[in-house]
Amino acid sequence: MPLLTDLTAAVAAGKRTDTVRLTQELLAAGTGPQAIVEQGLVPGMAIVGDQFKRNEIFVPEMLVAARAMKEALKLLEPMLASAGIKPKYTAIIGTVQGDLHDIGKNLISMMWRGANFAVIDLGTNVPPEKYLAAAQEHKAHLVGLSALLTTTMPAMKETVRALKAAGLPNTRIMIGGAPITQAFATDIGADGYAADAGTAVDVAKQLVASLA
Amino acid sequence: MSTTSMTGCERVNRMFARQDQDRIPRQDTFWPETITRWQREGLQWDHHDALRLLEADFAGLCWSWPPVFPGQRELLREDAETETVRDAWGGIVRTWKGRSGTPEHVGFGCDSRAIWEKTYRPAMLAAPNQVDVQMAAVRYADARKLGQWTHLSGVEGFEALRKILGDETCLMAMVDDPEWIRDVVAVHTEVVLRSWQSVLDQGVKPDGLWIYGDMAFNHATMCSPAMYRELVWPFHKQMADWAHERGMKVIYHTDGRVSGVLDLYIQAGFDCLQPIEAKAGMDIRQFAPTHGDRLAMIGNIDVMKMATNDLGLIEEEIRTKFAAGMATRGYAYHSDHSVPPQVSWDTYKAIIGMVERYGYY
Numbered sequence: 001m002p003l004l005t006d007l008t009a010a011v012a013a014g015k016r017t018d019t020v021r022l023t024q025e026l027l028a029a030g031t032g033p034q035a036i037v038e039q040g041l042v043p044g045m046a047i048v049g050d051q052f053k054r055n056e057i058f059v060p061e062m063l064v065a066a067r068a069m070k071e072a073l074k075l076l077e078p079m080l081a082s083a084g085i086k087p088k089y090t091a092i093i094g095t096v097q098g099d100l101h102d103i104g105k106n107l108i109s110m111m112w113r114g115a116n117f118a119v120i121d122l123g124t125n126v127p128p129e130k131y132l133a134a135a136q137e138h139k140a141h142l143v144g145l146s147a148l149l150t151t152t153m154p155a156m157k158e159t160v161r162a163l164k165a166a167g168l169p170n171t172r173i174m175i176g177g178a179p180i181t182q183a184f185a186t187d188i189g190a191d192g193y194a195a196d197a198g199t200a201v202d203v204a205k206q207l208v209a210s211l212a
Numbered sequence: 213m214s215t216t217s218m219t220g221c222e223r224v225n226r227m228f229a230r231q232d233q234d235r236i237p238r239q240d241t242f243w244p245e246t247i248t249r250w251q252r253e254g255l256q257w258d259h260h261d262a263l264r265l266l267e268a269d270f271a272g273l274c275w276s277w278p279p280v281f282p283g284q285r286e287l288l289r290e291d292a293e294t295e296t297v298r299d300a301w302g303g304i305v306r307t308w309k310g311r312s313g314t315p316e317h318v319g320f321g322c323d324s325r326a327i328w329e330k331t332y333r334p335a336m337l338a339a340p341n342q343v344d345v346q347m348a349a350v351r352y353a354d355a356r357k358l359g360q361w362t363h364l365s366g367v368e369g370f371e372a373l374r375k376i377l378g379d380e381t382c383l384m385a386m387v388d389d390p391e392w393i394r395d396v397v398a399v400h401t402e403v404v405l406r407s408w409q410s411v412l413d414q415g416v417k418p419d420g421l422w423i424y425g426d427m428a429f430n431h432a433t434m435c436s437p438a439m440y441r442e443l444v445w446p447f448h449k450q451m452a453d454w455a456h457e458r459g460m461k462v463i464y465h466t467d468g469r470v471s472g473v474l475d476l477y478i479q480a481g482f483d484c485l486q487p488i489e490a491k492a493g494m495d496i497r498q499f500a501p502t503h504g505d506r507l508a509m510i511g512n513i514d515v516m517k518m519a520t521n522d523l524g525l526i527e528e529e530i531r532t533k534f535a536a537g538m539a540t541r542g543y544a545y546h547s548d549h550s551v552p553p554q555v556s557w558d559t560y561k562a563i564i565g566m567v568e569r570y571g572y573y
Contacts, residue, residue: 014387055472058436060383067384100294100306100316103379104429124306124316125294148314150519150552151245178430179491179516196431 001029004040007072011044012051014064016071023072033076034085037116041069045114046201053198059107062197066110073113087118089208091142092134094122096155101148104177107197108144115201117142128155128162135163135171141208144200145190147177156180157188164189172207176200219359220269221419228461228483228508230541236534236571237269237361237544239510244312245553253557266564269544271355273418274348276366276407278400280322280336280376301375302332320378325385325392332376336399343407345414352416363420363463364408369397369447370427370440376400379434386439393443401447405454412458420461420483423451428468430492437473445480452481463510467549468492474499478506487511490548497536504540511546512537513563518547519554523562530563534570545571 002025010018019041026036048065051057080086091112095105102124112119120138122130135143143163147156160173174192175185185193192207194200217234218226226233240263247259255261279300286298296306302321307313322332348364355362367375373382373396385393408421427433433440452462463484464477469492470485477485488494488511496504496512517529537543545567551560 055432058432058439059379059434060386060436060439063380063384064387099313100308101314102316106380150516150554151313181491198431 002026004031004036007036007040008044008047011041011065011068011072012047014061014068016064016068019068019072020075023075027075027079033079033083036076037073037080041072042114042116045069045111048114049111049198049201053196062107063110066114069114087116089116089141089204090118090120090138091144091204092120092122092131092138092140093144093146094126094131095124095146095148096152096159097125097127098155099147099149099152100124101146101177104148104197105144105146108146108176108194108200111197111201112144112204115205117204126159128159131159132162132166135168136166140168140171141211142204143171143173144204145173145175147175147180150179153179153184160188160190170211172211174200174203174207220267221359221361224269224361224544225419225461227542227544230505232541233573235568235573236538237510238266238567238571239263239268239270239544239546240266241547241550243550243552246551246555249553250557250560255557262560265561266567269361270422271351271358271360271362272365272422273351273355273362273416274343274345274364274366274408274411276343276364276404277375278336278339278342278403278407280332280339282339282342303375303378317378320376320381322376323378323381325389328377328392328396333395333399336403339403341407341410343410345410348411349414349416352418361420362416362418363422363460364411364418365422365424366404366408367400368404368423368425368444368451368464369400370444371425372400373397373444374426383434386435386443390439390443394446397444397447401450405451408454418460420463421451421455422463422465422486423448423482424465426465426467427473428466428470428492430469432469433473437476440473441476445476448477448480448482452483456481463508469494471499474503474507478503482507484508484510484542487546487548490514491516494548496533496543500536500540500543504537504542508542508544509537509540510544511548513545513547515547515549515552515555518559518563519552521554521556521559523559526559526563527566530566531570538571538573541573 002022007022052062093109109119109121145156172191175190176194182193192203194203223233224237242259281300284300288296294306298304304319306316322328455462461483464482465486467489485507517525
């Protein structure tokens, strides 16, 4: 019988064929889908995140690992849905108004899904009211704002202001992007800041852990 | 405005040779919205006038970014602010109407090796040269009269991968199918070199190449140094060798944190790195002492600091970074990206004054 640690290793190595096969074998052996996600797949992506932070792997390796997990999830999601099992935390992500840059947001989105967040991607050029509406509709635990351009940083500030003004006690806001710094995050009242895709998972987990 | 004893061309050549110059060479780039703001604030004409005031030393002769399907531009949809088009590289991109910014990559036509080999590869190799060789010759003549250092410009293979295949496909293919990646970079390199040669065939004798790529972000290079060495570096070397065989120097442009590949750039034959992005953690005060003897550096003056319009902050930035760069004799002024529209015209004129004050040997 395969071990969950075998699955973790396959995900971390980006071996999608092995990941799918091991997932099928674990299911056949009676391992529940939730355990496969939480004890097999997610730990694999956690390894990927740590390796990325240390520059032991780079974006290509991160992408193929995320792809491997995604293929396993295709098998598991129908079972999870029918059992009413869903990720504990929901995150909204988007690129702020005035900015069409999507690459950074897409990487973060992948890593959050790898950490078993449900992620709603609002796309690019997202106005503050759309973030707010989505956060309220989905009861989001986390809202992630991305910006590439210095000229769109004011839009990030306005979005944070709008979300804070709406009074969402169970929603945390984190920001990131090329021109963004911790100092800017503090200045505009964001709850968290992440410099890269690896730390974006750590910060996300810390922020949701602080929720009631 | 200033008293100098050298032409721009002499100055830049001496920079590459690490010989004494009268002052550091100068160049800059600006967002279109920056020029629009400056025109409201007193800039007389356009970016050329800003460069004339700066006494810029470099002159680009042409731009080579070979499209796969020349002339293709199909408008797919639009709204009040944006338009989505299928472009000449077969990609679907969404861009702003009437303002600059990074496009959104909606989709890419070439997402498999099969499509590359069947359609894109032959199309790229058969596409007619897009470089305006007559205009290059005119610009060359003008630049020579002004004593400027002339260069051919264009895009290298890593950028071509991102443009044709898209980031996700090309980065995953670096793991899944590295030979495909090598082939795309090889074909693009061949076509670009052919286009640059067409300029030389007009009798133009540029001083260098200014090669554009973007292979990193704030964290690091997008792929590992080993993967870069295997898949892209051979073609960077091919471009550099081509230039050196023709007596030209090579400037390589990339944003992002490239500290992990500086030695590889030197081994490829790049003579100079630009713009050395400060917000990505690149700092000439760190790298000039370690690499400045072998890699000239252009840039690193932080546009985020410029955007504060705090002249004291900006002056400290210029003073300390110029000192580090000038210690190698291999440094030129440039902002570390493009000057953004938050920078006022008064601030930029003050920056030119600081470049003048601190940039003399």
